Amino acid sequence: MSTIFAPLTLRGITLRNRYALSPMCQYTAKDGYASDYHAVHYGRFALGGFGLLMVEATAVSPEGRITHGDLGLWDDAHIPGLARIAAFAKSYGATPGIQIAHAGPKASIQRAFEGNGPLDAADAARGEHPWQVVSPSARPVADGWLTPDALDAAGIAKVRADFVASARRALQAGFDVLELHYAHGFLLNAFLSPLTNDRTDEYGGGFDNRIRLPLAIAREVRALWPQDKPLFVRLSAVDGSGKGWTMADSVAFAKILKDVGVDVIDCSSGGFNVYEYPNGYSFQVPFAAQIRREAQIGTMAVGMIVDPRQAEAVIASGEADLVALGHAALRDPHFPLHAQQQAAHADWNIQAGWWLAHRQNKLQQLGPWVP
Numbered sequence: 001m002s003t004i005f006a007p008l009t010l011r012g013i014t015l016r017n018r019y020a021l022s023p024m025c026q027y028t029a030k031d032g033y034a035s036d037y038h039a040v041h042y043g044r045f046a047l048g049g050f051g052l053l054m055v056e057a058t059a060v061s062p063e064g065r066i067t068h069g070d071l072g073l074w075d076d077a078h079i080p081g082l083a084r085i086a087a088f089a090k091s092y093g094a095t096p097g098i099q100i101a102h103a104g105p106k107a108s109i110q111r112a113f114e115g116n117g118p119l120d121a122a123d124a125a126r127g128e129h130p131w132q133v134v135s136p137s138a139r140p141v142a143d144g145w146l147t148p149d150a151l152d153a154a155g156i157a158k159v160r161a162d163f164v165a166s167a168r169r170a171l172q173a174g175f176d177v178l179e180l181h182y183a184h185g186f187l188l189n190a191f192l193s194p195l196t197n198d199r200t201d202e203y204g205g206g207f208d209n210r211i212r213l214p215l216a217i218a219r220e221v222r223a224l225w226p227q228d229k230p231l232f233v234r235l236s237a238v239d240g241s242g243k244g245w246t247m248a249d250s251v252a253f254a255k256i257l258k259d260v261g262v263d264v265i266d267c268s269s270g271g272f273n274v275y276e277y278p279n280g281y282s283f284q285v286p287f288a289a290q291i292r293r294e295a296q297i298g299t300m301a302v303g304m305i306v307d308p309r310q311a312e313a314v315i316a317s318g319e320a321d322l323v324a325l326g327h328a329a330l331r332d333p334h335f336p337l338h339a340q341q342q343a344a345h346a347d348w349n350i351q352a353g354w355w356l357a358h359r360q361n362k363l364q365q366l367g368p369w370v371p
Helices: 036-047 076-091 121-125 153-172 187-192 212-224 247-259 285-295 308-316 327-331 335-343 350-366
Strands: 008-010 013-015 019-021 052-059 095-101 177-182 231-236 264-268 298-302 322-325
Touching: 013 095, 019 335, 036 052, 036 076, 052 076, 052 177, 076 095, 076 153, 095 153, 153 177, 153 212, 177 187, 177 212, 187 212, 187 231, 212 231, 212 247, 231 247, 247 264, 247 285, 264 285, 285 298, 308 322, 308 335, 322 327
Parallel strands: 019 052, 019 322, 052 095, 095 177, 177 231, 231 264, 264 298, 298 322
Antiparallel strands: 008 013
């Protein structure tokens, strides 16, 4: 019997299966607003059978955007466009989730398909100018990148308030799952990692100080987010260097996050241009398995999971509670339904299902196609 298609209940929310859409930036918003593109983009995964749709990194402030094309939740005016996505997902059986984020030192760059580096004269000619970025320390990501301002007490207070306000807007928009982005070298990950945090105040130095801001945000958001709705944290389980954030740190932090009411750790890695870890098929699954086992918290596995049998094995073996698909989902928005079809049958939406049943009958009459 398939385990990945078994429902999963997290607090008061039940996902129809264990397939999740991984948050993937589309860099197609204008001034943070979701458009028709976003409605269609996310709608196809609801129709495709995913249990959880996680909307891409959505900025908690204008300066927290990665690019000029990022979605935003820093203004109430952003709510209707995102509410449209959440409502459609629910109407076709999927659970809508959203990831809120601050890019920190990796903000104010080009869209991935326009260079993925610092904004330049060509971007300025399109009216896309850089803005001042912030980080725990005044250290650029790499040569040629903007030098961030080290956040002072007022800046830290603003970041905390921005996350709470954005979480409130996500709730108003109708999302049932909220994810906090603590990965990939973005602001809160930059506080966690000793590779990027060289502060000497209460937010830098040892483990307890480096987790202080991310933990405070998790606690404040959990107090706002309804008790019957789950809270996720996307974490870079390792930052890629033995001198940086380690699996032992991730397990310890996951235990603390569990105590403040986080339900699932979305286990990613990296973000610091150091890759001292394997990166083949299912390469991040062991991170999810170790955190789940040692911290006794739910986990979501992601990373080069390309085959239904792979995904099924992750859930059946107890390595994670959810499997998130990114590139594989873009290639096949109906990945869960195709997997279900291989196993037994697929719960296509009624509009498509009638046609596909007709097609299947015809194929059975014709037999295999022979070139």
